[in-house]
Amino acid sequence: MVGKEIPDIIVGRLPIYLRALRHMREDGQQTTSSQELGKQVGISAAQIRKDLSQFGEFGKQGTGYLISYLIDKLCEILKVDRVWDVAVVGAGDMGHALTRYQGFFNRGFRITMIFDNNPDLLGKKIGDLTIQSTDALVSALKAGKVSLAMLTVPATAAQKITDLLVEAGVKAILNYAPISLNVPEGVIVQYIDPSTHLQRMTYYL
Amino acid sequence: MVGKEIPDIIVGRLPIYLRALRHMREDGQQTTSSQELGKQVGISAAQIRKDLSQFGEFGKQGTGYLISYLIDKLCEILKVDRVWDVAVVGAGDMGHALTRYQGFFNRGFRITMIFDNNPDLLGKKIGDLTIQSTDALVSALKAGKVSLAMLTVPATAAQKITDLLVEAGVKAILNYAPISLNVPEGVIVQYIDPSTHLQRMTYYL
DNA sequence: TAGATTGTTAATCGATTAACAATC
DNA sequence: TAGATTGTTAATCGATTAACAATC
Structure with a gap:
């Protein structure tokens, strides 16, 4: 296979x-099949095999996939065979919750900075981290070579902060503010907005 | 058009x-076009027109769409021309943040109950709401005819709580626990897992 | 060996885009 | 009227599924 572009839907x-x-591994299981995995995640076995085949041959006919091996390979592909530093901007309830969340580390992420523009919060601590002024954002992110950020500021501030993140060299933003962001080519945004998720479901009720 | 099924990707x-x-309306704007809206949200104008045309004719040639009218129509279609009661299960940082979040109401949602199984939290308040025992979950949800829930418990508890939610008649679950849920036909799940979102982006870095 | 399951191909299905007549 | 923009059709593009030879 010669570096043909993988569709984002597969990624x-x-x-x-x-x-x-x-x-599965935590449950002590050692191997699985496309059928079993598919049933677990609600995706057809054929699709799982097709998806994986974009990246190599990870299974064995007759026996399926060795779970630990496939985990390693997927971590490599997704580049989470390392730990990424992540900045959080916005130290409200949501920023607070994310910063204290223990689940990031073994998924490949570590929150190393948190920012807010509220003077009352500056210098306060969340876990080990001290809340910094957004005035320091660009220089701190550049110095730390941080390329991932989570955005938990109000919608009204989101685009302005986004522009700072871009200026600071951030390449991927997980946006919790309920607004579409404009970013230049080469910067990726993913959106988390519980209201849009809920609205997508109420349609069917 | 005779009730042909709308693809979920459009919904x-x-x-x-x-x-x-x-x-746009908050900014005082009165009309828009598929082109302008598309630019705003990063979707082609043709696709927006095609999507909307599944539900009716909401625009005018030459002038585009009247914003307030289109908002009303979309609210009707998505059934958020009313306010839905939502239960939160899990009163950790994330459940806390969601319960205190002010942004739900004008998107069509209102959190009316919060549950946790930690005895230390029972009876404590988050805003106006008192944290209830998960033992009371099924009866309280049935009594309140709640059909939407947000799940913010640890992954280990998520499936068990999901089964209770289903038993209580919940039809749509927004799952913050980092695990795939099994639900019967007729129950919808949406997933919010920041780690998977981040991993989808690190692939491109 | 016999049964199971992969990786892959071809066929099907669905979604997006381009183009344009209709019309405000 | 002239310019703009819709709703819709046909063409294109992409994703999913079914099927099966290969092989563990």
């Missing part, structure tokens, strides 16, 4: 597979 | 359009 499923495989 | 874009239209 988006890999973390789901990885998560399920980790759960 | 999923409607809340995005709705959110952008509301921002």
Whole structure:
């Protein structure tokens, strides 16, 4: 295979597979099949095999996939065979919750900075981290070579902060503010907005 | 058009359009075009027109869409022309953050109950709401006819709580626990897992 | 060996885009 | 009227599924 572009929809499923495989491993399981994994995550066995085949041959006919091996391979593919530093901007309830969340580290992430523009919060601590002024954001991120950020500021501030993140060299933003962001080519944004998720479901009720 | 099934991928874009239209209205804007809206949300104008045309004719040649009218129509379609009661299960940092979040109400949702199984938390208040025992979950949800829930418990407890939610008649679950849930036909799940979102982005870095 | 399951191909299905007549 | 923009059709593009030879 010569570096043909992988569709993003496939990339988006890999973390789901990885998560399920980790759960299987925690349960002491050693091997699985595309059928079993598919049933677990609600995706057809054929699709899982097709998705994985984009990246190599990870299974064995007759026996399926060695869970630990497939986990390693997926971590490599997703580049989470290392730990990424992540900055949080916005130290409200959501930023607070994310910063204290213990689940990031063994998924490949570590929150190393938190920022807010509220003077009352500056210098306060969340866990080991001290809340810094957004005035320091660009220089601190550049110095720390941070390329991932989570954005938990109000919608009204989100675009302005985004522009700072871009200026600071951030390449991927997980946006919790309920607004679409404009970013230049080469910067990726993913959106988490519980209201849009809920609205997508109420349609069916 | 005779009730032909709308693809879920289209349903999923409607809340995005709705959110952008509301921002436009807040800015005092009265009309928009598929081109302008598309630029705002990063979707082609043709696709927006095609999506909307599944539900009716909401625009005018030459002038585009009346924002307030289109908002009303999208709210009707998504069934958020009313306010839905939502239960939160899990009163950790994330459940806390969601319960205190002010942004739900004008998107069509209102958190009316919060549950946790930690005895130390029972009876404590988050805003106006008192944390209830998960033992009371099924009866309280049935009594309140709640059909939406947000799940913010640890992954280890998520499936067990999901079974209770299903038993209580919940039809849509927004799952913050990092695990795939099994639900019967007729129950919808949406997933929010920041780690999977981040992993989807690190692939490209 | 016999049964199971992969990786892959071809067929099907679905989604997006381009183009344009209709019309405000 | 002239310019703009819709709703819709046909063409294109992409994703999913079914099927099966290969092989553990």
